[in-house]
Amino acid sequence: MSTIVSADVTASRMAVRTADPVRTAQRGRRSLRASVGLHATLILASLIAVFPVFWVLVTSFKPDDRAITPRPELLVEPTVGNYSDVLSGRDGDFLAWLGNSLTVALLTTVIAVFISATTGYAVSRFRFPGSRLLLASFLVVQMFPFAVLIVPLYGVLLAVGLQGTSVGLVLVYCTTAVPFCTYMLKGYFDTIPNAIDESGRIDGLSPFGVFWRLVLPLARPGVAVTAFYAFLTAWGEVAFASAFLSAEDTSKTLAVGLQVFVQENRVEWGHLAAASILVAIPAVAVFYLVQRFLVAGLAAGAVKG
Amino acid sequence: MRRFLTRHWYAYAMVLPVVVVVAVLVLYPLAQGVYFTFTDVNESTIANPVLDRPASYDIVGLRNYLAVLSGDPSYGSFWSTLLRTVVWTGSCVVLTYGTGLGLAVLLNRPMRLRGLYRALLILPWAVPTFVSAFTWKYMFNSQYGIINQLLGAIGLGQPVWLGQTDLALFSVIVVNVWLGVPFMTVALLGGLQSIPADLYEAAEMDGATGWQRFRDVTLPGLRSVSSTVVLLGVIWTFNMFPVIYLVTGQNPNTRILVTYAFERFFSGAVRNYAVASTYGVLILSVLVVFAAFYRRSLRGQEEFAL
Numbered sequence: 001m002s003t004i005v006s007a008d009v010t011a012s013r014m015a016v017r018t019a020d021p022v023r024t025a026q027r028g029r030r031s032l033r034a035s036v037g038l039h040a041t042l043i044l045a046s047l048i049a050v051f052p053v054f055w056v057l058v059t060s061f062k063p064d065d066r067a068i069t070p071r072p073e074l075l076v077e078p079t080v081g082n083y084s085d086v087l088s089g090r091d092g093d094f095l096a097w098l099g100n101s102l103t104v105a106l107l108t109t110v111i112a113v114f115i116s117a118t119t120g121y122a123v124s125r126f127r128f129p130g131s132r133l134l135l136a137s138f139l140v141v142q143m144f145p146f147a148v149l150i151v152p153l154y155g156v157l158l159a160v161g162l163q164g165t166s167v168g169l170v171l172v173y174c175t176t177a178v179p180f181c182t183y184m185l186k187g188y189f190d191t192i193p194n195a196i197d198e199s200g201r202i203d204g205l206s207p208f209g210v211f212w213r214l215v216l217p218l219a220r221p222g223v224a225v226t227a228f229y230a231f232l233t234a235w236g237e238v239a240f241a242s243a244f245l246s247a248e249d250t251s252k253t254l255a256v257g258l259q260v261f262v263q264e265n266r267v268e269w270g271h272l273a274a275a276s277i278l279v280a281i282p283a284v285a286v287f288y289l290v291q292r293f294l295v296a297g298l299a300a301g302a303v304k305g
Numbered sequence: 306m307r308r309f310l311t312r313h314w315y316a317y318a319m320v321l322p323v324v325v326v327v328a329v330l331v332l333y334p335l336a337q338g339v340y341f342t343f344t345d346v347n348e349s350t351i352a353n354p355v356l357d358r359p360a361s362y363d364i365v366g367l368r369n370y371l372a373v374l375s376g377d378p379s380y381g382s383f384w385s386t387l388l389r390t391v392v393w394t395g396s397c398v399v400l401t402y403g404t405g406l407g408l409a410v411l412l413n414r415p416m417r418l419r420g421l422y423r424a425l426l427i428l429p430w431a432v433p434t435f436v437s438a439f440t441w442k443y444m445f446n447s448q449y450g451i452i453n454q455l456l457g458a459i460g461l462g463q464p465v466w467l468g469q470t471d472l473a474l475f476s477v478i479v480v481n482v483w484l485g486v487p488f489m490t491v492a493l494l495g496g497l498q499s500i501p502a503d504l505y506e507a508a509e510m511d512g513a514t515g516w517q518r519f520r521d522v523t524l525p526g527l528r529s530v531s532s533t534v535v536l537l538g539v540i541w542t543f544n545m546f547p548v549i550y551l552v553t554g555q556n557p558n559t560r561i562l563v564t565y566a567f568e569r570f571f572s573g574a575v576r577n578y579a580v581a582s583t584y585g586v587l588i589l590s591v592l593v594v595f596a597a598f599y600r601r602s603l604r605g606q607e608e609f610a611l
Contacts, residue, residue: 049483
């Protein structure tokens, strides 16, 4: 049974992605009770997924000293004071952190996507000695407890003169993001028929030309998902950022800077909430840009591996 | 040699950047980390080019491994920490996978508002981890957290979620499951959509019930996606550092191997790099052994490609 299924899965992946609504429409109508149950479950699950974010949003509009109330309250003297405190840099240079985080995350995204795309394409299309070893080593790289590489990495960055710079941090993030991105993109490239490459070669394109002008544009969903993953990896990382950036306030990223609101015995929840919302906005924006590609892109990567 | 290069140079040129970056920033530090495990290196004996200080640590053979593997509490009680790490990883992966599968099956049906549900359900993925960690810490607070306020309102107890009890472990598992479900849902949804429709039609024609269709068509069809995401889930969860560290800090009841390694690196009277590296090597060994067994147990299913 399972071998038949898997053969079919591989053969018809391209066709099936669009065939889905047709299939399910043919399967008859749901009873009313099943419908209610389905929607009730999904509404409950959505509430659990969204509530924490909603609650931070609510808290961010409460005055900082009123963020802690004995009873849950939706609106307490609504104000944007937290936002203006955070943005005005009362506790630290929030805008500088934001700029640093954007620089680091965007650079990581561009570099990681580019090098994992070339690698993924090479592994997908060419059978060259060492390609299997390369893929296996990516899996092992995923297993490294990166917290433990920090001190040796610190030495490496110091030796090549990148310690304390955002470029050094970008390179470190690439090592985290690239293995997974390569897997995903290899899987996606595998779903693009080889005939496209061949016709490109006949038309006189170089292998790089085929990759850059034909295959990469077709792989846009896969690239979008990969970019999203790389962006989030860099945007939310804490441990490396605290270890590798200099202690100056203006060189911190958001993940490090925000800890100024979490002191040993007092947390400024109102300010933290406002800052969190500001941090989450770019990530959520990127997320909804690639959202429609997510299912197809991730599936190709995970199915083919 | 020349023929070899003319045939493959495109491929090698395309993988070269990755190989260089991985070699310099992963393999070399790893080799150095492994070397550290045989020394007594710490903050004050490591070479420091900034202070122009040469290295002054000594080789101590297997002493670090013996100390750690003896389970000595001053070296992090290795065995009980390993057990806790296994409990943490197992619960997180089982719960995330189970919930993700359930939601993916529901989302795969045609219905109104499907796009909206999908967008809402994967929101936790888009929120940066450190933001989610702070948020849950706020909600779990025993006095003014919304969770205890709700529990109090319906007359249940108001436990101290993040104290030094196993409830703290339960709490961080909740947070991690909340964070991990969207990835599983999306990956499995993609897998579901690649199962050919005619298999369901054939099953239906043979009179298969809904449960039989799920067991005999859906699950086998998802096997390759599942084996990949479960393996990745285990690896990621085993090494999940930020969730635990930001939600409960240095709480012995939520200590897993990787957070203990980080503690030895960054705190304590003397930052002990040797012990931390020993933990790192042990973590890597556990995962490599696990992955080897996992792949062997799935051998014969050629679609498992990792």
